[in-house]
Amino acid sequence: MARSTRRRAALADYNAKRDFDRTPEPAGDAQSDRPGGGRMFVVQRHRARRLHYDLRLEVDGVLASWAVPKGPTLDPGKRHLAVHVEDHPMEYADFEGVIPSGEYGGGDVIVWDRGTWEPSATDDPAAAIAAGELHFDLHGEKLSGRFALVRRDRDGGGREQWLLVHKNDDSAEKGWDPEHHPTSVKSGRTNDEVAAAPAALWRSDLPPGEAEVAVSATEVPRWEGPTPEELAALDALGREGRWHLQGTRLSLTNLDKVLVPGRGDEPPLTKRDLVRYHACVAPAMLPYLVDRAVNMHRFPNGIDRPGFWHKEVPPRAPSWLRTWRNPDADEGEAENYIVPDSVPALAWLANYGAVELHPWTSRIDRPGEPTWALFDIDPGERTSFEDVVLLTRLHRTALDHLGVTGCPKVSGQRGIQVWVPVRPGYSFTETRAWVEKVSRSIGASVPDLVSWAWRRDERAGLTRLDYTQNAVNKTLVAPHGVRPRPGGPVSVPIRWDELDDPGLRPDGWTVRTVLDRLADVGDPLAPLIGMAQDLPAL
């Protein structure tokens, strides 16, 4: 019992960073002693805001933890900073996957090394840690031999700074660098590979026994962008011609026609530019389109002329385009839809003048069941972007309180949306009712900012929290999709903490800049695709 009390106390900091109010289960209550009796250790390579390695040693049923920016090394000549961080629950030891952005420690994690350990010269490692000096032997797949952790100082945030060193013993190896050994001992994968296709998410806001959430077994396919040679061939075409892209022959027309005027001093975007963008962004965009009908907002003569919504597959569409017939189409409604499933399909849509793409929130195999619940913060004429950001923060608070994971996305125009993944089986009636309830409680806290009027001219310039987007064949612009505005602004998923960036703009990223952003910071919404999330009763 004493041990269990100590364990509860040890996890207090971990739990304090998380909110278990809404769950009755005691936090951190899993197994402690393993058969065989050895104490386990794990080192997780964790790319959060900064790369670090988390060294975790089992002590009294929890994982005593140090964050080591340069990682542990076998080189006895190296003394690496190790910041003592809060104990973690044992359940975390085997975790490899993605911690959603905005949650504590958001980023990707691999099990970089693991094995057993034993303290040296003490049988009470907790006391040795409290005294600021622990000597220990590791028996891992990468790390072995005698290490020492010695407390030195506190940093500005009051956290204890320790040094981690390897003794000069038989396991020591001069020049040994952890970054030369980048793969997981659990899966053989790198952080990049895990981030691209995580097997699990860690919901640090849930009790440890429930926090690891498997990512949907329906594997999302992956796509490669065009090669430099393919892009050079596109640039070399005249105003029209055949483009060979990934084994598909595309007939492209009017490639030099301006579709989108520039913003400020920027040159305008031609159809060639849009074809190129769609081909290059396809690996990031197709996961949101595959297996879904898409509604096209077409501007074949450029966005200076009126565009129109186009849903029906055109008669002369190439036979390789995937299509779907909606069995529930009403009389007079579009019946056959394009289902983009390849890089050439996206390039074809650009050539067709489909500047803006809106995928259905349900998949074609279950058109009545949304996989996303959508919050659409739709600003009025009197709404400033600061107001939109404030409203988005209120959405985050509400979702946190409910224990629901979502991700904001700037619209590319003036607003922000929040996308919430849901498990299969909900109807649109259910997601709409849930979103409406949450929206109304948010709106009630800021009545000066929000109007519930249906008609725009009755909203007095206020924001509408538009829960009615949660209906079959109602759609929002695709993540990474272009908006028909000068400069070609793009709708981009962002991390919650980017709301604090004073430079954030709803239309700040464009066709010209979004690929660099994707290369730099990736897509914070991507790990939520296929997440089977329950919407809690309200």
Ligand code: MN
């Ligand atoms: Mn960490």
